[in-house]
Amino acid sequence: MKILKFGGKSLANKEGLEKVIQIIAQKYFSNEAVVVVVSARSNATNELIDLLDKAQKGVNYNAELEAFKIYQNNGLSNTIFTDEFSQLDKLLEGVSLLGDFSSRIKDQVVAIGELISAKYLSYLLNEKSIKANFVDARNLIKTDNNFGNAQPLDTISKKNVITFFNNQPEGVNIVTGFIASTVNGETTTLGRNGSNYTASLLANYLDAQEFQNYTHVDGIFTANPELVTNARKIEKLSFNEANELANFGANILHAKTIIPLVEKNIPLRILNTFNPDNQGTLITAEQTDEGIKSLSILNNVSLLNLEGRGLLGKTGVDARIFRVMGDNNISVSIISQGSSERGIGIVVETEKATKALIELEKEFENDFYTKDVNRISANDNISVISIIGQDLSTFHKPYTALIKNKIVPILFNNTTTGRNISLVINKTDLKRALNVIHGEIFGVSKKINIAVFGHGLVGGTLINQILNSTSAIEKRKKIELNVFAIANSKKIVFNNNGIGDNWKSEIETNGISYEVQDVIKYAIENNLENLIAIDNTASKDFVENYIALIENGFDLVSSNKVANTLSYDFYKTLRSAIDKNQKNYLYETNVGAGLPLIDTIKLLHLSGENITKIKGVFSGSLSYLFNTFSKEKKDFSSVLKEAVDKGYTEPDPREDLCGNDVARKVLILARELDLQNEFEEIKIDNLIPEHLQTISQNEFFERIDEFNSVYQNIKENQEPNHVLRYIGELSGDLQKEKGVLEVKLVSVSENSALGQLKGSDSLFEIYTESYGERPIVIQGAGAGASVTARGVFGDILRLAEKN
Template sequence: MKILKFGGKSLANGQGIQNVLQIISKKQTNNEEVTVVVSARGNATDELLLLLEKAHGNVPYSDDFELFKEYQSYNASTLNLEKEFSLIEKILEGVNLLGDYSEKVKDQLVALGEVISAKYLTNLLNENGIKANFVDARNVLVTDANFGNAQPIEAVSKKKVQQYFKENQGVVNVVTGFIAATASGETTTLGRNGSNYTAALLANFLEAKELQNYTHVDGIFTANPDWVADAKKIDHLTFNEANELANFGANILHAKTILPLVEKDIPLRIVNTFNDDNEGTLISAALTLEGIKSLSVLPDVSLINFEGRGLLGKTGVDARIFKVMADNDISVSIISQGSSERGIGIVVAASNATKAVIGLEKEFENDFYTKDVNRISIVDNVSVISIIGQDLSTFHKSYTALINNNIVPILFNNTITGKNVSLVIKRDEVKKALNVIHGQIFGVAKKINIAVFGHGTVGGTLLDQILQSADTIEEKKGIKLNVFAIANSKKVLLTKKGATKNWREKVNEKGVSYAISDVIEYAKDHHLENLIAIDNTANGTFVENYIPLVENGFDLISSNKIANTISYEFYQNLRSVLAKNQKEYLYETNVGAGLPLIDTIKLLHLSGENITKIRGVFSGTLSYLFNHFSAEDRNFSEVLQEAIDKGFTEPDPREDLCGNDVGRKLLILARELELQNEFDEIKIQNLIPEFLREGSAQDFLQRLNELNPVYQEVKEQQESNHVLRYIGELSGDLQQEKGNLEVKLVSVPVSSALGSLKGSDSIFEIYTESYGEQPIVIQGAGAGASVTARGVFGDILRLSEKK
């Protein structure tokens, strides 16, 4: 025999009840012997409780009662439920008259929901040619008189159940779940998950082959699929694993449901009424592969902190605490303490927290007086996440992932088996924490949520690169890049599911005005994890947003040089905030576009290498300009115009020719060596003659020919076999607080590393104490949106792999 248990949603009017009928019919066709246990249909229990409260509060309830009767008798013309409806009405009238009710009366009322449900299904089965028999569990299950949460008297109940089913074979027995009766016949209910408990007891007493629990989900998942989009169905659990899940908040299970099945080694299968082809989750005694099985949540709990510095060395403190809990009928789900008993944290249901503290304050009243106990306090708005199957040997991965996402557990402990870890988390961080842990431990793609600020030439190219490569990166690296925000200085497009290839149109159509706080709040409201903010602007004011972004869980990546070249005070403050929040700031493209320059200098400096000088061609634009002008018989203005036409320069080329950009790049390298130079200390040779520095960009572009005599003279004054290069140079005693920073036009031999430069390449020479006169040379493409965007993309992947 198999026991089939159907929940309220499965028995609801419409598709649910029709599917239940089809499931039972299919099993009959396959000659399977089944017994059916039912919950109340739809929301019947909640509706009956609401009617009870209205009657108790002298609030009109007749209209609600009529709706209840209409729903429960829907499409059942041959079924007479007048007896049940009349009894409900009688109970409500009595409560309304007295203005009060007992747990005993409450049990009598809510029991009728299951009675109506079982009679409804029995009638429907008989109408469809399936011989069925209504079974009122109050006639076969005997309990104590603990109304609201009665405990079965197993020996008596077992005898009654076996006798009844022996006399009623060859039919589908439809049994009321949740309800039972005392030996004197008074109605009781079995408490939380009572219908499942009924089914488990019947399975035990009848030694069923399997208990099949039909619900509205496909089985048990690695996490709540409503909260974690990547949650996966678990095919098989052991009873012990299921029991841990039940203890830590898995609504579909309850520990008392498992125990009768464990006793007789009866498998439990969780199946979806609305997807009968799915095999669901099988729970049995058979061993499964070790490892983490699921994440479950206890949402409505409070943490009680008990602090007693004067209790050091005193025994029995725990016993006194637990006596208080027992006397007040309070269950403790987690306890954590130091060996000295000076500090103890216990987790209880939020509804019991105040009662627990009052009880503890009374118990330890004298200890407060002697100051042995300092404080008993409540931490509200917390939840517990339990990682079922988590071994402490690998827990550091999940813990680190939480810290990287600015989620700091308030308390954690592990079970005596060492295979389950529970964390107390702020309630508003639970969804984000679940996604972070789930992505870390279940091998699904780790989601990286990216906000891109600036979608011009570099930013737009970057977005296209991300979207073109996203599938490949997810497949090969297990990293899912999700661009949830695209912004310029005026508008932002926010989308939790991520940008698509038509992002330009979407920004225009759906972009809205914003402040940086709107992006931060959006990430919080949607529980987005692994946050990265990317600054592709050239905006001096946008860097003011860096610190609030970091403080709210974002790592930073920037192609914008300004944050690293404004005041040294801001530079230091930003790094202090980054360290405090354990966030990273990557900016490899600040110098050398996509070349691995900054990382190389950081590594050399960190390893203790004494860097004595850095020099090089820092600007791809000016590299192109002087490489061609030096090697070709052309006017300076002609080569400059060619660079402008190729898009190598800024709209106003004077921004390149003034040398400030090279100066900023040089300053960034100086600060990587912990030098405290400021920008105004850099000696910069401005390539624009004074007579061309004023006026509009358009005026300057029309007067390019006036540059020719100036630079022709410089070119002709060189030694033979020399070429012009515009370089940045960091020199001096670099072990001191400041170095010498200079940006200048120099003439170098064609045969030198600087002299052999071609196209728009950049080149950097790093001189160190160990390498002597032979510098480390880094050379490659130093300009272009595609190269810079690719460098930013590299920073994204570096950060993503660390998370």
């Protein structure tokens, strides 16, 4: 014999009921011996409780009551629920008159849901020529009189069940779950998820072959799939593991369900009513491999905090707390005590938190007068995440991941086995915290949520690079790059599931005006984890948003040089915010585009290497300009026009020629060496003749030939076999607060490293104390949207692997 149990969602009107009937019919016509246990249909239990509450408050409940009856009757021309509806009417009327109800009355009201469910399913099966019998479990399972959470009396209940089923009529017996009665016949209920408990008891008493629990999901998952989209189904669990899951809030199991099955070694299989071909999750006595099995959650719980100096080292405090809880039938799921806080925290069900608070205040009344206890408070805005199978030796990984995502647990607790850890967190952080922990411990793809600001040449190229590489990176690195926002200076488009290849048209047609605070709000409301903001603008104004982004959980990647070249005070303030919030700010492309220059200098400096000088060609644009002009017999203006046409310079090339861009790059390197230079202190050789510096862009291009005589003269007055290079140089005593920063046009031997540069390559020479006169040389492509975007992409991937 097998025990089949169907939950409320499985028994909902239309598809649910149809699937349940198909499953039972298949087993019936295959001559399988089954007993069916049912919960109340759909949301019936909650609706009945709402009706009770309205009746108690004197609120008119007739419309809700009629809606309940219509749904449960489901179009039957002649109702088969006359007795149940009549009893419900009388009970609600009595509560309305009295303005109150007891636990005894509540059990009588909510029991009607299961009675209707079992009656209706029996009726439908008989209509389909499947012989079915309605069985009221109140006649079989007897309990104590603890209404709302009654405990079965095993001896008498077992005798009743065996006697009934030894003389059972032909057909499928449809048994009410959740409800029972006292020996005096008063209706009781078995507590949360009690229908599972009913089925488990029947399986035990009848020595069933298997207990099949049909739900609306494919089995037990590594986390709630409604909250964690990439949760994986668990194929097998042991009874011990299932019991831990139940104790720590797994909704699919009742904490008491496992014990009757363990006693008789009866397998429990969790199945999906709506996907009956799936094999579900099998739970047996057989031990599975060690390791983390699942994340379960406790909602509807509250944290009670006792705080006071006198609690430190005082004996008997815990005993007093638990005595209060025991005397008032309040279960404590977690207790945590910290000497440094001089406090004790306990987690209880929210519906009992007020009672617990009142009784604790009574118990510790004298301690308030002696100042041993300062306050007792309740926090209802919490949830508990339990990591089943988590070993303390590796707990640092999910914990660190939470901290990086600005989720700070209020407290944590581990079991005596050291194999399960529970975290109390703010309820608003629940979904994000689940996804962060799940991604960290189960090796599934870690989701990195990216907001891109600026989609010009570099930004647009980067977006396309990310979209084109997402699948390969997820397969190779188990990192899912999800671009949830793309913005320009005026409009933004959002999609928490990822923006696709048509992002340009999306911004044009669906883009909305925004402030950066809207991006932060969107990330919070959609519980997005592992956040990265990408700044591909050149905006000084946008840099002002960096600290707000950091404080709200974003790491930063930037090709925008501004933030690192504003005042030294801002530079330090930004670094302080990064350290305080434990975030990262990467900007490798600020100086060398795709070349690993900043990382190299950071590593040398961190290792204690004394860097004595850095010089080189910092601008790919100006590298192309002078490499070409020095070697070819062309006018300076014609080479400059070529550089503009090929996209090597800004649209107005004076932004490159003025030397400010190179100066900013030199300043960035200086600050990486902890130098406190300001931009105004850099000596810059402006390449633009003074009379061309302030005219309009159009007029500048009309008069561009005026460069020719100036630079032809410089070129011709060089020493033989020399070429022109526009370089940045950091020198002086770099162990002091400030160095000497210069940007200048120089003539170098064509046989030197600088002299041999070609095309738009950049070259950097790093002189150190250890290397002496033989510098470390880094050379490569120094310009181009593709190269710069690829450098930004590299920073993103570095952050993704850190998160």
